[in-house]
Amino acid sequence: MSSTHAFWLAGRQAAGEASFDVTSPWDGRTVGTVSVPSDAQVEEAVAAAYAVRDEFAATPAHVRAAALDHVSRRLVERTEEIARLISAENGKPIKWARGEVGRAVSVFRFAAEEARRFNGGEAQRLDTDAGGQGRLALTRRFPKGVVLGIAPFNFPLNLCAHKVAPAIAAGAPIILKPAPATPLSGLVLGELLAETELPAGSWSILPVPNDRMPALVQDERLPVISFTGSEKVGYAIMDSVPRKHCTLELGGNGAAVVLADWASDEDLDRAANRIATFSNYQGGQSCISVQRVIADAAVYDRLLPRIVAAVEAQVTGDPNDDATDVGPLVSEDAARRVEAWVDEAVAAGAKLLTGGQRDGASYAPTVLTDLPADTTLACEEVFGPVLSVQKVDGEAEAFAAVNDSKYGLQAGVFTHDLQTAFRAHRALEVGGVVVGDVPSYRADQMPYGGAKQSGVGREGVRFAMEDYTYERVLVLTGLAL
Numbered sequence: 001m002s003s004t005h006a007f008w009l010a011g012r013q014a015a016g017e018a019s020f021d022v023t024s025p026w027d028g029r030t031v032g033t034v035s036v037p038s039d040a041q042v043e044e045a046v047a048a049a050y051a052v053r054d055e056f057a058a059t060p061a062h063v064r065a066a067a068l069d070h071v072s073r074r075l076v077e078r079t080e081e082i083a084r085l086i087s088a089e090n091g092k093p094i095k096w097a098r099g100e101v102g103r104a105v106s107v108f109r110f111a112a113e114e115a116r117r118f119n120g121g122e123a124q125r126l127d128t129d130a131g132g133q134g135r136l137a138l139t140r141r142f143p144k145g146v147v148l149g150i151a152p153f154n155f156p157l158n159l160c161a162h163k164v165a166p167a168i169a170a171g172a173p174i175i176l177k178p179a180p181a182t183p184l185s186g187l188v189l190g191e192l193l194a195e196t197e198l199p200a201g202s203w204s205i206l207p208v209p210n211d212r213m214p215a216l217v218q219d220e221r222l223p224v225i226s227f228t229g230s231e232k233v234g235y236a237i238m239d240s241v242p243r244k245h246c247t248l249e250l251g252g253n254g255a256a257v258v259l260a261d262w263a264s265d266e267d268l269d270r271a272a273n274r275i276a277t278f279s280n281y282q283g284g285q286s287c288i289s290v291q292r293v294i295a296d297a298a299v300y301d302r303l304l305p306r307i308v309a310a311v312e313a314q315v316t317g318d319p320n321d322d323a324t325d326v327g328p329l330v331s332e333d334a335a336r337r338v339e340a341w342v343d344e345a346v347a348a349g350a351k352l353l354t355g356g357q358r359d360g361a362s363y364a365p366t367v368l369t370d371l372p373a374d375t376t377l378a379c380e381e382v383f384g385p386v387l388s389v390q391k392v393d394g395e396a397e398a399f400a401a402v403n404d405s406k407y408g409l410q411a412g413v414f415t416h417d418l419q420t421a422f423r424a425h426r427a428l429e430v431g432g433v434v435v436g437d438v439p440s441y442r443a444d445q446m447p448y449g450g451a452k453q454s455g456v457g458r459e460g461v462r463f464a465m466e467d468y469t470y471e472r473v474l475v476l477t478g479l480a481l
Contacts, residue, residue, distance in 0.1 A: 004019065004034075006035050007190070007204075007205055008187065008190035008206075009041055009204050009206070010045055010048035010049070011200045012200070014035075014041060018038075020034055020036060020180070022034060022184055024089065025091035025329065025361040026361070036209070037207075039212075045206060046216070046222065047221075048200070049146045049173035049201055049203075049221075049222075050173075051201060052200070052201035053145055053146055053173050055199055056171050056199050056201075062116070064112075064115045064168055064198070065169075066197070067168060068111045068168055069108070069109065070192070071193060074195065075101060079105075080098070082157065082185065083101050084097070085188065086100055086156055087319045087327075089181070089182045089184050090181075091327045091328040091330060092283075092319060095324075103158045103161075107158065107161040107444045107461060108165050111166055112169070114169050114462050115168070115169035121139060122138070124136070134480070136476045137476075138473070138474040139474075140472055141469040141470065141472070142469055144223050145222070146173045146224070147225075147226055148175050148177070148216055148222040148224065148225045149164065150163075150226070150237075151178050151179055153182040153285075154287075156186060157188070160185065162228075162444070163226050166465045166468060168198065172224070173202045174202075174204075176203070176204070177207070180209060180210060186207075189205065190205045218240065224245045224246075225237060225238075225245070225246045226459075226467070226468075227246065227247070227248050227249070228250075228459075229250070234249075235248070238456070245467065246456065246457070247458070247459070248457065249450070249455050249459055251287050251381035251383075251454060252381060252409030252439075252454050253407050254291050254440065255290075255291070255411050255412070256275050256290045256293050256411075256412040256414065257415075258294070258296060259296050259398065259414060261420075262299060263299055267414070268302055269306060272303060272307045275293055277310075278290050278438045279365070279385060280314050280385040283363070284329075284384040285330065286440060287454075288439050289440055291381070291386070292387075292388055292390070293307065293388070294392055294398050295389060295390070296394065297393050300391040304353075308353050311367050316362065327362070328360065330361070331361055332361045334361070334383070335362060335363045338382060339363060341376045341377045342368070345371055345372070348372045349370060350368045350370055350388070351370045352367075355386070364385070365385045366386045368386070368387070369388065379405075406453045407452060408450050408453075409432070409455075410431060410432040410433070410434060410442075411428050411434070412433075412437050412438040421435040430450065431448070431454065431458075432446075432448065443460075444460065445461055447459075448463075
């Protein structure tokens with residue numbers, strides 16, 4: 001699969017003088033060589049996007065929608081090829097990689113639909129006071145300007161799609177920076193966008209190194225920044241540009257609450273299987289993977305062995321194998337960090353029930369109990385296939401345990417009671433509460449984002465479009481209303 005990949009500068013392919021290799025975390029082979037844009041080429045891309053911003057904002061909705069529909073269709077046609085590419089550069093098991101392509105298909109389709117209906121305008125009579133007689137206000141949304149999209153490695157196609165598709169739908173030019181570890185999937189989007197009739201300059205995909213990002217972040221021609229990644233980097237970006245609009249989708253340590261009424265054998269089997277799957281999918285490298293299980297004492301003793309058995313049933317190994325559930329982490333350094341955090345927790349008194357071994361970039365699916373509250377694993381986002389289980393006494397204690405975290409992305413609550421579901425929605429300090437399932441559920445059209453240190457703003461196509469635009473009011477005078 002090794003080849004040299006150009007980047008996309010103002011809608012056309014280009015190459016720079018420098019390059020870097022992308023390697024597979026599974027077997028270390030070179031997956032591809034990526035050309036790196038020079039400072040002059042980055043400047044050309046930004047200047048082109050800034051110059052075309054008014055033209056692109058005025059592009060008819062059907063043109064933008066047609067381009068987005070085209071990308072969606074082409075992703076379908078190339079699903080297997082792109083899934084293999086995701087798996088190769090990321091280490092994601094092929095079945096999860098196919099699912100990621102399917103989600104990106106939906107993101108572009110949703111964006112095409114929103115492009116057709118977004119910005120329809122709202123008319124408001126102003127003659128509710130005498131001073132407004134004969135006046136009508138019409139509100140529409142207009143792009144804030146060029147978007148700088150910074151994507152992470154864990155969903156190298158779909159989280160690029162979540163930057164690009166809403167920007168195009170809203171008529172905002174975009175400069176996309178894919179993650180250095182996994183740039184190839186993002187560059188594929190360039191191939192598909194280049195087949196459309198979008199204005200030159202309205203999009204660029206630039207695999208620049210992280211140490212060159214501060215200059216782009218500071219560039220006044222890029223007033224909107226959409227970042228998905230670590231808490232540390234995200235807030236450093238926002239602090240450095242306080243007058244820019246920043247959407248930050250950051251980390252979490254997702255909790256799954258299993259309450260006393262979720263008590264039948266069928267209930268507990270379902271909860272255990274969902275928890276096991278979604279603490280380990282993507283190698284645990286999802287900000288809404290299950291990191292904490294908070295179980296009522298009434299079900300804890302029956303639930304815990306089921307979780308351990310379900311975790312041990314996860315198939316680990318070659319991500320190219322259709323049977324594999326859990327592949328490697330993105331790098332050996334990432335796996336070493338997870339190993340160190342688990343070792344620290346065990347040394348502090350946590351009980352290791354299964355897992356706890358590292359093999360290169362792979363880390364065995366792991367379950368712990370009695371996790372001390374002051375350990376790194378209890379306080380931070382592990383971003384690996386590690387799960388802790390704790391016992392609580394009742395709903396109030398369970399919800400308090402969820403909130404005892406600096407993060408607040410999503411939570412799952414296993415209950416059959418509708419009143420409990422509404423209490424959870426009110427009480428839990430998170431961006432999303434999923435009832436009857438794990439916190440790892442995300443529909444790409446719903447508002448997605450967190451509270452506390454999990455970020456600001458929302459993704460989800462329409463909600464990102466709102467972030468990329470602002471309301472402008474037109475007041476008409478002298479009308480016979």
